[in-house]
Amino acid sequence: MTMAELVPYRRKAKWGYCYPNGKVLIAPKYDRALPFREGLAMVEARGKRGFVDTAxxxxxxxxxxxxxxxxxxxARVEREGKQGFVNRQGDEVVPPKYDRVDDFSQGLARIEAAGKWGFVDFTGRRTIALRFDPYNYGVWFKEGFxxxxxxGRWSLIDKTGREICAYAYDDAKNFSLGLARVERGGAVKCAYEDAGDFRDGFARVKQRGKWGxxxxxxxxxxPARYHFAGDFCGGFAKVESNWRKGFVDRSGREAIALKYDDAGQFSQGLAWVAVKGQRGFIDKTGKEVIAPRxxxxxxxxxxxxWVIRKGKRGFVDARGKLAIPLKYDLAVGFSNGIAWVGKGYINAEGREYFED
Structure with a gap:
């Protein structure tokens, strides 16, 4: 685990930053402060936002x-209803003049103006003209496309804006391992009723109402024989038949029997499973590591x-020990050594970076 160099720290209603040991570097004076990303962190005061560095x-x-x-x-920024980008030096590389912008991906960012979409590069140059129709979900370049x-029809473009296929599809998704999902006439890849992206080398597909x-x-x-199938993650994929969940491995074998009421993905070698409304964890052999409680x-x-019992949240470690007591109303997963627990952030030892 890599610990954040600086942690957002709250004292009553104001935010600043402290070192992991609790020593305050930036005194609490902001109305909001987020964790650092790429060496800078967003802060807010009196309704306006900017960025601070680690000094x-x-x-x-x-x-x-x-x-x-x-x-x-x-970083995406907005002023008076218009959006643009600033670089780490604070230069408005793309002044806030667009109706919407998305994050950069592979050196290009999607922009919208007058109901049309295009793309800009890191210099702010509009490399792909505003000629595409808007759509609700964010689209980023992946594998160069x-x-x-x-x-009303979909195609795919390369980073020069060249269409690599005709506008012939009802839907199209990003490339994954060199292949892109497309749909025509209600059929994904023109062969399946539905499909997922490739994960761990495999993709879930639906035929005649069943998944494989x-x-x-x-x-x-x-074979397409399951009522539901999830994406592969950590070498296993969740499958469901007759309301029971289990897992298949990369050989296609049912490695963990379909006996659970519900199940999650494997992450760091463990997956949560549900039995009679209670959740616990199993390892990749199917062994119960943390009993469903x-x-x-x-x-x-x-x-x-994170785990919940009687409305309170805490954290368990991989051995099943309740490492952080069940005392929080909210908790999300750890990232860079800290976790959000509603009132503020904590570290893996349970140190609280907030005080009321």
Whole structure:
């Protein structure tokens, strides 16, 4: 686990930053403060947002109505209803003039103006003209390509804006391991009723109302025989038949019997499972590591998983020990050594970076 260099710290209603040992670097003076991303953190005061660096300097003035964390060296910002991008030096590489922008991905970001979408690069140059129709979900370049919509039909473009296929599809998704899901006439890949992206080398596919798995070559790994199938994660995929859940492995074998009321994905070698309304955890051999005794539970992250009992949340470790007591109304998974628990952040030892 990598501990954050600085942690958002709250004293009563104000936020600042402290070191992991609790020593305060930036005194609490902000109305909001988020964890650092790419060396900078978003802060807010009097309704305006900007960014501070790890030395506590306001390197980007608090002048924006909205601001998001850095991604590929650029941060989305908004002023007077228009959006753009700033770089780490605070330069408005793309001045806030667009109706909407998305995060950068593979060096390009999607932008919207006058009801049309295009793309800009890191210099702010509009490399792909505003010529595509809008759609509700974010689309990013992946493996060098992005799906685009025009006249109700989908195609895919490369990073120069060239369409690599005709606008012939009812839907199209990002490439995954060199293949992109497309739909025509209600059939995904023009062969399946539905399909997922490739994960761990395999994709779930639906035929005649049942789910199975195929390899990237198109070869069948698991026949379409399950009522539901999840994506592969950590070498296993959740499957369901007759309301019972279990797991198949990368050989297509039912490695863990379909005997659970519900189940999650494997994460750090463990997956939560539900029995009679209670959740516990199993390992990849199917061995019960943590008995089903919690009302709810999340995936493991950085060695811990949040759990709930009687409305209170805490964290268990991979041995099943309740490492952080069940005392919080809210808890989300650990990231960079800290976890959000509603009132503020804690570390893996349970140190609270907040005081009322």
């Amino acid at each position: 506590g300097r306001e390197v980007i003035a608090l002048r924006y109505d909205r601001a998001h964390g850095f991604c590929e060296g650029m 992005a799906p685009v919509l025009k006249g 798995f195929i390899a990237r070559s198109g070869a069948e790994l698991v 919690y009302d709810d539970a999340g995936n493991f992250s950085e060695g811990f998983a």
